[in-house]
Amino acid sequence: xxxxxxxxxxxPCITTEDFLKFREFFYRRTGISFEPSKRxxxxxxxxxxxxxxxxxxxxxxxxxxxxxxxxEEIEQLTNLxxxxxxxxxxxxxxxxxxxxxxxxxxxxxxxxxTPIRIWCIPSSSGEEPYSVAMYLLETWSGIREWDVxxxxxxxxxxxxxxxxxxxxxxxxxxxxxxxxxxxxxxxVGDEYQLSDDLRQAVExxxxxxxxxxxxxxxxxxxxIFCRNLLIYFDDRSRQTAAETFYEALNPGGYVxxxxxxxxxxxxxxxxxxxFPEAIVYRKRLEAK
Amino acid sequence: MKRILIVDxxxxxxxxxxxxxxxxxxxxxxxxxxxxxxxxxxxxADAPFDLYLVDVNMPRLDGYGFLKELRRQEIPQQPAIxxxxxxxxxxxxxxxxxxxxxxxxxxxxxxxxLTHVRLMLGEATR
Amino acid sequence: xxxxxxKIGELTDRDTGKPERNCEQLAxxxxxxxxxxxxxxxxxxxxxxxxxxxxVARLKSEQDLAVREAILHTLLRLRDPSVASGLAAYLRSExxxxxxxxxxxxxxxxxxVAPVLRLLLSDPDPDVRIFAVNILDSERYPEVESRLIEVxxxxxxxxxxxxxxDLLCEAGTEAARDPLVRLKARFPTEAYIxxxxxxxxxxxxxx
Numbered sequence: 001x002x003x004x005x006x007x008x009x010x011x012p013c014i015t016t017e018d019f020l021k022f023r024e025f026f027y028r029r030t031g032i033s034f035e036p037s038k039r040x041x042x043x044x045x046x047x048x049x050x051x052x053x054x055x056x057x058x059x060x061x062x063x064x065x066x067x068x069x070x071x072e073e074i075e076q077l078t079n080l081x082x083x084x085x086x087x088x089x090x091x092x093x094x095x096x097x098x099x100x101x102x103x104x105x106x107x108x109x110x111x112x113x114t115p116i117r118i119w120c121i122p123s124s125s126g127e128e129p130y131s132v133a134m135y136l137l138e139t140w141s142g143i144r145e146w147d148v149x150x151x152x153x154x155x156x157x158x159x160x161x162x163x164x165x166x167x168x169x170x171x172x173x174x175x176x177x178x179x180x181x182x183x184x185x186x187x188v189g190d191e192y193q194l195s196d197d198l199r200q201a202v203e204x205x206x207x208x209x210x211x212x213x214x215x216x217x218x219x220x221x222x223x224i225f226c227r228n229l230l231i232y233f234d235d236r237s238r239q240t241a242a243e244t245f246y247e248a249l250n251p252g253g254y255v256x257x258x259x260x261x262x263x264x265x266x267x268x269x270x271x272x273x274x275f276p277e278a279i280v281y282r283k284r285l286e287a288k
Numbered sequence: 289m290k291r292i293l294i295v296d297x298x299x300x301x302x303x304x305x306x307x308x309x310x311x312x313x314x315x316x317x318x319x320x321x322x323x324x325x326x327x328x329x330x331x332x333a334d335a336p337f338d339l340y341l342v343d344v345n346m347p348r349l350d351g352y353g354f355l356k357e358l359r360r361q362e363i364p365q366q367p368a369i370x371x372x373x374x375x376x377x378x379x380x381x382x383x384x385x386x387x388x389x390x391x392x393x394x395x396x397x398x399x400x401x402l403t404h405v406r407l408m409l410g411e412a413t414r
Numbered sequence: 415x416x417x418x419x420x421k422i423g424e425l426t427d428r429d430t431g432k433p434e435r436n437c438e439q440l441a442x443x444x445x446x447x448x449x450x451x452x453x454x455x456x457x458x459x460x461x462x463x464x465x466x467x468x469x470v471a472r473l474k475s476e477q478d479l480a481v482r483e484a485i486l487h488t489l490l491r492l493r494d495p496s497v498a499s500g501l502a503a504y505l506r507s508e509x510x511x512x513x514x515x516x517x518x519x520x521x522x523x524x525x526x527v528a529p530v531l532r533l534l535l536s537d538p539d540p541d542v543r544i545f546a547v548n549i550l551d552s553e554r555y556p557e558v559e560s561r562l563i564e565v566x567x568x569x570x571x572x573x574x575x576x577x578x579x580d581l582l583c584e585a586g587t588e589a590a591r592d593p594l595v596r597l598k599a600r601f602p603t604e605a606y607i608x609x610x611x612x613x614x615x616x617x618x619x620x621x
Contacts, residue, residue: 017617021584024299028320115418133417147418201417212457235522239487246480247453264323268348268515269480272323272357274330287480288450300580300610307609345548347518350510373544373573395576395606 012050014043018058022046025065030078030231031262045080049073071234078232082260088127088134088168089175091227094256095135097277098223102254103142106222109252109285115147119218119248120202120225121209123152126163127172128225129202130194134180151218153207160204166194209244210237218248227258230266242267246283255281290409291315291332295325295354296343296371301394305341308398309405322349326357333363339408340368342388344379355387367408371396437462444468449478456484466492470500473512482512486519498523498530505534505545513545520549528557535561540571547577559585566590566597572604579610586614594618 014022019039027033034042046058053073055061065073089095106116120129129152136143154160173181173192185192207214209226210233224245230238245255246269255270256278257263263270263281270281294305297320306316317337319325326349329337340358344351351370359365369390370383380391390404406413435443440462443455456472459465469485476482489497504516520527527549534546547565550558562585565578575597582590594611601607 021617025584028299031324137417143416147416149418198417200419203419236490239483243480243483243487262324262327264319264321264327264348267483268323269483272326272330274333274361279327279330288448298577298580300583300613301606303613304606304609344510345514345545347514350514352510373541394573395604398605 012047012057012061014046014058018046018062019043021062022058025062026081029074029265030082030260031265032082032260042081045077049077049080052076074234075232082228082231084228086124086127087172087175088131090127090131091259092131092175093277094225094227094280095131096139097256097275097280098132099135099140101275101277102223102280103140106252106254107142107146113146114220115149116223117149117151117221118223118225119221120150120152121154121207122226122229123154123160123163123204125159125168125172126152126166126194126202126204127168128152128227129163129204130166130198132225133198133201134176134184138180150202151205151221152202153205153209155206155208157206160206163202164199164204166199168192168194209241212240212244215244215248218244220250221248222250222253224249224253224255226255228261229258231258231261238266242269246270246287249283251283251287252285253283255283257281289313289315290338291317292339292341292405293317293319293325293328293337294341295319295322295346295351296341297321297346298343301343305396305401308401312402312405314405321346322351322354322357325349325354326361329358330361330363336364336366338366339405340366341405342368342370344370344372344374344383352382352386355383359387369404369408437465441468444472449481452476452478452481453484456481456488460488460491466494466497466500470497470503473501473504473516479511482515486515490519490522493526495526498527502530502534505542506539517545517548521551531561535565535569540574543569543571543574544577547574547581550578551581559587559589562586563590563593567593572601572607575601576604576606576610579607579614582614583610583617586618588618591615591618 019042022042023034046061050056050058050061053061053064055064065077068074103116118132120132123129129150133150136148152163154163169191173185184195184198186195209215209229226241226245230241233241249255263272271284273280273282292309292314294302294316296302302318306318309316317328319328325340325342342351342354355368355370367389368387369392370388371392371394372379372383373394383391390408392401392404403413435458437459440455440459443451444459446452456469459468466489469489473482473485476485489501498520501516501520504512507513531546531549534542537543537546547562550561558581562578562582566575569575579597582594594615598608598611
């Protein structure tokens with residue numbers, strides 16, 4: 001299992017025990033478990049990081065991973081080990097869950113007609129909040145009776161600008177049903193421009209979720225989407241994020257995490273709820 | 289093949305119990321705390337685990353918390369053996385009150401684990 | 415109805431924790447009937463003198479999970495040397511959930527937890543010693559291995575040693591080899607000890 005680097009020295013070697021040690025560590029941190037069939041995938045990336053960090057061998061690299069206070073290397077490595085594409089209607093089953101299970105329940109309990117508030121964080125280049133908007137308009141009958149506010153936040157102002165501009169590649173819209181594509185997008189060269197109506201339906205803000213001071217104003221949300229972000233956070237930031245979500249939600253409000261993510265690695269503040277479409281997390285009804 | 293969910297925050301313990309149970313012909317899945325265990329139990333609701341082997345002390349949601357939550361859910365309820373480091377009689381009663389059907393004290397000898405598992409599953413114990 | 419542009423709400427007094435509240439008021443708010451109020455007080459009180467003691471004491475009666483989390487989170491931030499010993503008292507609590515939360519918090523305390531851990535590792539109660547070994551499982555604590563080796567060399571209780579061996583499967587180096595072999599000899603009939611020690615030894619083999 002050696003990676004050849006120069007002609008003189010063999011590259012760092014990842015033994016089976018190394019792989020197993022790493023697998024346990026990564027599973028504990030992220031809930032992602034690598035099957036033995038993923039040996040090549042994992043080894044290749046470990047070697048890449050061993051070389052990038054100049055640690056020389058797996059043992060030294062593993063020590064760095066475990067002891068580095070900044071958590072930078074864990075973040076880099078996690079990035080490498082996970083699939084990070086963003087596109088419209090990614091993990092669509094959660095939007096289905098929103099419309100078919102979550103919103104009906106929220107609406108049923110509502111005693112006032114204040115708007116339903118949804119927070120999508122991180123916004124990244126906007127595919128997610130705009131997907132929520134489209135999905136609601138196209139599939140939720142309740143949109144006729146209820147106002148919905150969609151907020152979306154990111155730490156990176158550059159990407160927020162991109163999100164506001166609403167310009168996307170063909171790759172990004174590849175899973176959008178043709179009827180929706182025709183209705184909400186205009187083709188511009190080989191790209192697609194989102195309609196002004198939809199662009200204006202989402203409020204974009206800059207937020208650092210690991211900074212409690214940034215989110216004092218975020219309150220009275222019914223649903224939070226936080227997909228594929230917390231997996232990169234260290235324990236302390238994950239906890240801060242969980243507390244932030246707890247404060248941000250109404251009692252009975254919901255959090256949706258990414259497909260491979262789970263509150264089991266993040267916080268015990270939320271109840272686990274299973275709907276036909278997805279497992280989601282709820283702030284207790286009796287909570288304040 | 290009967291399926292058992294092993295719930296314990298220690299990777300080595302999960303591995304140890306997995307070895308014993310797989311050698312005896314059971315299929316095994318793992319969870320490292322009560323929240324993950326609850327999620328797996330819920331996800332498996334259409335084809336539930338046949339047995340839960342549950343450690344007491346785990347972060348975020350411990351063994352008692354998991355069992356109490358599990359017994360509240362509207363899914364098929366399956367037997368659970370709680371595995372504890374405490375030998376006091378009072379803890380055994382708490383385990384049953386939380387929803388356990390069996391109780392074992394660590395460290396568990398393989399033969400004893402298998403006997404209790406078979407007992408819970410209504411299989412011959414020899 | 416429709417999609418309406420989202421707004422960030424207006425801050426209420428409760429949300430900002432009323433900056434003019436003094437430390438006495440915050441300490442009182444920590445005992446109020448409203449969980450939300452207690453939570454905000456637990457966060458805001460961090461800058462008050464004596465906050466650590468007040469927060470540690472409040473844990474005894476606090477039943478709300480979110481308030482407990484806020485208390486523990488503030489204690490973590492305080493870096494007050496009394497926090498480690500204050501929290502250690504809760505390792506004897508009957509409340510398993512509280513114990514586990516305290517363990518998780520103490521794991522993140524860093525080097526200031528070391529003197530308290532030393533004491534806990536020689537506590538007469540084996541369960542307390544097990545919790546202490548659990549706390550050793552910290553990513554920021556390079557002397558972990560020496561402490562774990564001390565445990566497997568000297569602790570009489572099989573479950574305390576078992577907890578230590580589990581950690582050595584991830585953190586073990588050459589220094590642990592002979593102690594692991596001696597541990598196996600000390601508990602020859604305990605299948606778990608044999609299994610875990612063999613695994614730890616296997617993982618040391620490659621350097």
